[in-house]
Amino acid sequence: MGKKLKGGDFLRRRLIAANWKMNKSIREAEDFAREFLQLIPDANSNERPEIVICPPFTTLSTLKSITEDYGVKLGAQNAFWEEKGAYTGEISPSMLLDAACSYVILGHSERRQIMGESNNIINRKVKAAVEAGIIPLLCVGETLQEREKDRAREVVKEQLVKCLKDIKLSGEKLVVAYEPVWAIGTGVNASSDDAQEMIAFIRSCLEKIYSREEADLTRIIYGGSVKEENIAEFLGEADVDGALIGGASLQAESLARIVRLSSNA
Numbered sequence: 001m002g003k004k005l006k007g008g009d010f011l012r013r014r015l016i017a018a019n020w021k022m023n024k025s026i027r028e029a030e031d032f033a034r035e036f037l038q039l040i041p042d043a044n045s046n047e048r049p050e051i052v053i054c055p056p057f058t059t060l061s062t063l064k065s066i067t068e069d070y071g072v073k074l075g076a077q078n079a080f081w082e083e084k085g086a087y088t089g090e091i092s093p094s095m096l097l098d099a100a101c102s103y104v105i106l107g108h109s110e111r112r113q114i115m116g117e118s119n120n121i122i123n124r125k126v127k128a129a130v131e132a133g134i135i136p137l138l139c140v141g142e143t144l145q146e147r148e149k150d151r152a153r154e155v156v157k158e159q160l161v162k163c164l165k166d167i168k169l170s171g172e173k174l175v176v177a178y179e180p181v182w183a184i185g186t187g188v189n190a191s192s193d194d195a196q197e198m199i200a201f202i203r204s205c206l207e208k209i210y211s212r213e214e215a216d217l218t219r220i221i222y223g224g225s226v227k228e229e230n231i232a233e234f235l236g237e238a239d240v241d242g243a244l245i246g247g248a249s250l251q252a253e254s255l256a257r258i259v260r261l262s263s264n265a
């Protein structure tokens with residue numbers, strides 16, 4: 001699975017990440033996990049992409065107890081930049097690590113738009129996550145208006161440069177998700193050509209920020225109305241290393257089918 005090197009090693013392992021957003025009770029998460037684990041290839045199978053579920057904080061502990069022996073990883077949907085202290089309502093990367101999270105989604109457009117998170121705020125969060133040893137799943141993407149004004153690349157580049165400012169990391173410790181805002185939750189996905197074009201552009205930006213080698217190691221995934229009907233098309237593109245899935249990740253059967261379609265072993 002993923003992009004193969006000449007020697008047969010994988011340069012970038014495919015990643016299927018579920019963003020449940022603000023959905024599911026503890027009981028619903030438990031039911032999902034039990035059903036999902038029955039439907040996916042065995043953890044040792046080289047047909048399996050890396051799988052990460054990013055549920056609400058309240059369900060992390062239950063999911064950990066059910067999924068930990070099956071190699072399904074957990075991610076959070078947000079984190080604060082301080083480690084501890086008087087920050088009512090916030091949660092730190094080290095607390096997420098303690099709750100078995102390997103990843104954290106940062107810079108999602110819903111948080112940028114609804115909670116007013118700026119690139120500067122996201123930069124502080126990415127830095128804190130990296131320092132704590134959690135892999136940031138950094139979301140970037142343009143609005144419809146920005147795309148129509150032909151500003152998509154400029155906006156995405158600015159997000160990358162500002163969110164990654166002064167952060168040293170290896171490409172293996174970063175995932176970038178290209179999520180065009182107009183494709184999120186709308187049923188209107190970007191075409192696979194558009195996704196490839198922007199993701200290749202993102203890789204070229206990472207090359208300038210870091211190096212060619214690190215850019216080649218960084219997984220860049222697509223998000224926005226991904227479902228079982230279109231996942232194969234996205235994964236057929238050279239630079240698309242996986243997907244970040246919202247709505248279609250809420251049903252175990254649907255996410256499991258996407259996982260099975262994401263293998264190319």
Ligand SMILES: O=C(CO)COP(=O)(O)O
Pocket residue numbers: 019108179183184185186187223224225226244245246247248
């Ligand atoms: O926001 C998303 C994932 O982070 C995408 O959501 P949908 O898959 O529901 O469009």
